[in-house]
Amino acid sequence: MFGRRLDDTYAPEVREHLTTLTVARLVSNACYRFAPPFVATIARGFDVTVSQLGLALMVGELAGLLAPFVGKVIDRNRRRNSMLVGMSAIVASVVLASMSNSVALFTVAVFALSVSKVIFDSSMVVWINDHVPYARRGRVIGIIETSWALGLLVGVLAMGLVTELINWRAGYLLGAVAMFLSLVAVAQKLPAEPPRPSEDLGVKGSLRGSPLLIVGTMFCLMAASQSLGITFGAWLEDDHGANAAAISGVVFFLGALELLASITSARRTDTWGKERSVMYGAAIMVPSGLLMVVGANHVLIGLVLFIVFIGAFEFAVVSALPIAANLIPGSTGVGLGAAVGAGTFGRAVMSAIATALYESRGFAAPGLVGATLALLAGLLTFAYSRTQHVTLKGANIDW
Numbered sequence: 194m195f196g197r198r199l200d201d202t203y204a205p206e207v208r209e210h211l212t213t214l215t216v217a218r219l220v221s222n223a224c225y226r227f228a229p230p231f232v233a234t235i236a237r238g239f240d241v242t243v244s245q246l247g248l249a250l251m252v253g254e255l256a257g258l259l260a261p262f263v264g265k266v267i268d269r270n271r272r273r274n275s276m277l278v279g280m281s282a283i284v285a286s287v288v289l290a291s292m293s294n295s296v297a298l299f300t301v302a303v304f305a306l307s308v309s310k311v312i313f314d315s316s317m318v319v320w321i322n323d324h325v326p327y328a329r330r331g332r333v334i335g336i337i338e339t340s341w342a343l344g345l346l347v348g349v350l351a352m353g354l355v356t357e358l359i360n361w362r363a364g365y366l367l368g369a370v371a372m373f374l375s376l377v378a379v380a381q382k383l384p385a386e387p388p389r390p391s392e393d394l395g396v397k398g399s400l401r402g403s404p405l406l407i408v409g410t411m412f413c414l415m416a417a418s419q420s421l422g423i424t425f426g427a428w429l430e431d432d433h434g435a436n437a438a439a440i441s442g443v444v445f446f447l448g449a450l451e452l453l454a455s456i457t458s459a460r461r462t463d464t465w466g467k468e469r470s471v472m473y474g475a476a477i478m479v480p481s482g483l484l485m486v487v488g489a490n491h492v493l494i495g496l497v498l499f500i501v502f503i504g505a506f507e508f509a510v511v512s513a514l515p516i517a518a519n520l521i522p523g524s525t526g527v528g529l530g531a532a533v534g535a536g537t538f539g540r541a542v543m544s545a546i547a548t549a550l551y552e553s554r555g556f557a558a559p560g561l562v563g564a565t566l567a568l569l570a571g572l573l574t575f576a577y578s579r580t581q582h583v584t585l586k587g588a589n590i591d592w
Contacts (some may be wrong), residue, residue, distance in 0.1 A: 232250070257535075344448075346449055416543040418503060421547075
C-alpha cells in the first residue's frame with residue numbers, strides 16, 4: 194500500500210517493506226500518544242490531579258535523554274534486531290501501564306515505553322538511511338511519518354472508544370495486542386541483515402557547532418506540541434463537558450489534519466528544501482498559539498486553532514527528521530538520537546509546565562508558551578540554514 198507511493202528508482206527492499214514498517218510505527222505511535230488526550234480520565238482512575246499525572250508523564254519523557262546512547266548502540270548493530278528489541282519492549286511496557294495500580298508504577302511503565310519507542314523509531318530511521326540517499330530521503334520518511342497522524346486518527350481513536358465503553362486500561366490492552374501482531378509481522382517479513390562491517394563500528398563524527406541548532410529546533414518543536422497536546426483533553430472536559438467519546442472525535446479530526454501535513458511533507462519537503470519546510474511549519478504555529486488567548490474561551494475557535502497548530506507542527510517535525518538523521522554523516526544513530534533525545538526532553542519539560550499552567554491560568558497560557566517555542570524553532574532552523582549556505586558556498590557548491 195505505502196510502497197506504491199515510491200517509483201522503481203527506490204531500492205526494492207524499501208518499496209517491499211515500507212507498508213509493514215509504517216503499520217508497525219502506527220501502532221507504536223498510538224500506544225505512545227494515548228495518554229495525553231485522556232490525561233484527565235487516567236488521572237481520575239488514580240484519584241490524582243491532572244498536574245500530578247503530568248509529572249508522571251514528564252518522568253516518562255525523560256527517557257528521551259537516553260536517545261544519543263541508544264543511537265550509538267544502533268549504529269553498531271543490525272537494524273532489524275534493534276527494531277524487534279524495541280517492539281518487544283513496547284508490548285511489555287504497554288501491558289504494564291494497563292495493569293498499574295499506582296501512579297508510581299504507571300510512571301515506570303511510561304518511562305519504559307518512551308525508551309522502547311526511541312529504540313524502535315531510531316532503528317527504523319537508520320534502516321531507511323542505509324537504503325535511501327539523503328536527497329530523496331524526505332519522501333520516504335514523510336510516508337513513514339504518516340504513521341504519527343494515523344496513530345492518532347486510527348489507533349488512539351480506537352483506544353479512546355474502548356476507553357469510553359470499558360476503561361482506559363482496556364484501551365492500553367488493545368494497543369498491546371496490536372503491537373504484538375506488528376512485532377510478529379516485522380519478524381516474519383523483514384529479512385535478516387549481515388553483521389555490520391568492522392569499519393562501520395566506530396563513531397565517525399561528533400555533535401558540535403551548527404548541528405546543535407537542529408537539536409535545539411527539535412527541543413522547541415516537541416515542547417511546543419506538548420504544551421497544547423497534553424492539556425487540550427482536560428480543557429474540553431473541564432470547560433466544555435466533553436467525555437471520552439467526544440475527545441475521540443476531536444482526535445479523529447486532529448489525526449486527519451496531521452495526516453494531510455505528513456503527506457504534504459512527503460511530497461514537498463525535498464522540493465521546497467528541508468530547512469525551509471521546517472520554517473514554514475513553525476511560522477504557522479506561532480499565530481495559532483497566540484490566538485489561543487481568544488480561542489480558549491470558545492470551543493469551536495479553540496479547536497480550529499489547536500488543530501491547525503498541531504498540523505503545522507507535524508509538517509515541521511517530519512521535515513526536520515531527515516536533517517537530524519544527517520547531522521553526523523556515517524553515524525546516523527548518534528545525530529538522530531541527539532535530536533530525538535532533545536525533542537523528548539522538550540516534551541518532558543513541557544508535560545509538567547503545561548499542566549501546571551493549565552490548572553492555574555487556563556488553556557490560553559500553554560498556547561502562548563507553544564507559540565514562543567515555535568518562534569524559537571523557526572529562528573534556530575534559519576540560523577542552521579545560513580551556516581549550511583556558507584559551508585556550501587565555501588565549497589563552491591550551488592545552494
